[in-house]
Amino acid sequence: MIMKKLTLIMISLVLIVPISVFAQGDKKKKTETVEIQTSAICGMCKERLEKNLAFEKGVKAVELNEEIKVISITYKKGKNDKESLKKAITKIGYDADDLPANQEAHDKLPECCQQGNEPH
Numbered sequence: 001m002i003m004k005k006l007t008l009i010m011i012s013l014v015l016i017v018p019i020s021v022f023a024q025g026d027k028k029k030k031t032e033t034v035e036i037q038t039s040a041i042c043g044m045c046k047e048r049l050e051k052n053l054a055f056e057k058g059v060k061a062v063e064l065n066e067e068i069k070v071i072s073i074t075y076k077k078g079k080n081d082k083e084s085l086k087k088a089i090t091k092i093g094y095d096a097d098d099l100p101a102n103q104e105a106h107d108k109l110p111e112c113c114q115q116g117n118e119p120h
């Protein structure tokens with residue numbers, strides 16, 4: 001009788017444990033999305049930022065909201081982080097939150113995309 005009970009417990013453990021592990025793994029988000037304030041001015045800036053950032057490690061999706069100049073970047077969890085993405089943006093020539101644009105990269109941008117210009 002006891003053996004039978006033990007066997008039953010063993011069997012249910014073997015069945016339940018993998019299921020709960022699987023369910024947990026499924027619930028965990030595999031991607032992360034961050035929003036970063038940039039100094040983009042126009043559609044060209046948007047295209048430039050989106051194209052370049054798409055090549056950063058683990059990046060799945062990039063979308064710049066031109067109106068508020070906020071870029072949202074979705075990347076594979078653990079493959080990238082906000083600080084690295086901010087640095088990548090500054091290397092393209094734009095401000096990223098508190099980080100100022102890389103001056104050299106900024107000066108290479110088409111004149112219409114440089115800071116101080118009106119959004120157009």
Ligand SMILES: [Cu+2]
Pocket residue numbers: 040041042043044045046112113114
């Ligand atoms: Cu521009």
